[in-house]
Amino acid sequence: MVKTVVIVGAGFTGLPTAHKLLIYTASKVSEKLKVILISPNSHFYWNLAAVRGVIPGAISDEQLFLPIADAFSRYPSENFEFILGKADSLQPENSTVRVVVNDGSTREIVYDQLVIATGSNIRGNLPFKSLGTHEDTAAALHSLQTEIGNASSITIAGAGPTGVETAGELAAAYGSKKQITLICAGDAVLHTSDVITSVSQTIENDLQKLGVKVIHKVRVETSTKQSSGQMKLVLSNGETMNTDLYLPLFGLQINTGWLPPTLLNADGNVQLDPYMRVKGTTNVWGIGDVGNLEPKQVTATDAQIIDLAENLDFVLTGRESQIKEHKIADKKMIFITLGKSYATGQISWWKVWGWLVAYIKGRKIFVDSAPNYVNGKELRHKPM
Secondary structure, X not given: OOEEEXXXXXXXXXXXXXXXXXXXXXXXXXXXXXXXXXXXXXXXXOHHHHHHHOOOXXXXXXXXXXXXXXXXXXXXXXXXXXXXXXXXXXXXXXXXXXXXXXXXXXXXXXXXXXXXXXXXXXXXXXXXXXXXXXXXXXXXXXXXXXXXXXXXXXXXXXXXXXXXXXXXXXXXXXXXXXXXXXXXXXXXXXXXXXXXXXXXXXXXXXXXXXOOEEEOOOOEEEEEEOOOOOEEEEEOOOOEEEEOEEEXXXXXXXXXXOOOHHHEOOOOOEOEOOOOEEOOOOOEEEOHHHEOOOOOOHXXXXXXXXXXXXXXXXXXXXXXXXXXXXXXXXXXXXXXXXXOOEEEEEEOXXXXXXXXXXHHHHOOOOHHHHHHHHOOOEOOOOEO
């Protein structure tokens, strides 16, 4: 009898979880193990580098997009199947997930264990994360690259990591050739309760050195395209401004709309127990941005992958009593780069040397580690 594990989502958590089960668990399951990976994307998008990848010519498509099927070609077909499609409903009472395949057909897939790893999108529907199929994402990225190349003024709303790094990358690439403006809702960029003041101040100072204009304590209320082609922005302080290109880079849209509402909290997050299992179920698990256990940061994914894969190993090999609680990360880790020269970071409550962050991240934004990650050879900071 075959035991089937269905993983919905082939991003930074779903894809390596599939690799771990195939590498370490398949040979230990007394029955045959079949891992089914579901994603509308034929390619893995290394969107960690999107803040630089949106700049025309900065990073090649081959470095940003890596074929998923090739990464799993070494596994026997009886152990692995990759379905190009999008899950659109779940019936946990029947252990069944329905998938709309990219060719328009539908499939009802019965599972023994299900992993929800469908991640999130930026609310502005910009290609800083995957958008539908690989072709959709690549086309949107190329379109944005063209718009950025043609724009003389670019305004970014949202002073979190994505907004700050995008502003810094654009300013580093274009200098005074383009006016880059960053709209910040608070008193300072990247200023939250767990980011130390000196880190936020360093980022502000570096943005100023790069020529970025930062506007504090305002939000964009509305954006309207004018007959001239420019965008008219109405700000929360009543002022208006025109810009050639507007990038709203704030807020995440969790990709859980296909799930029963009873599994979600008020914010649309999947409600997980300490073992990363979905509350109210016995064989459904959640990982990454969909979950409610910890902040939605890629720095937390290695530990989540390791813990979930281990718990699935216990369940699939008849040792469910040994499953362990996921240990929530107890320290903040953030590396911010603004082009290749300016950077800063934080580990726990300690500020990291800027030159070190620039060396580790700023040079390539980890695109050199993408092939090994996608091919199941290593996690981001830990061995596979």
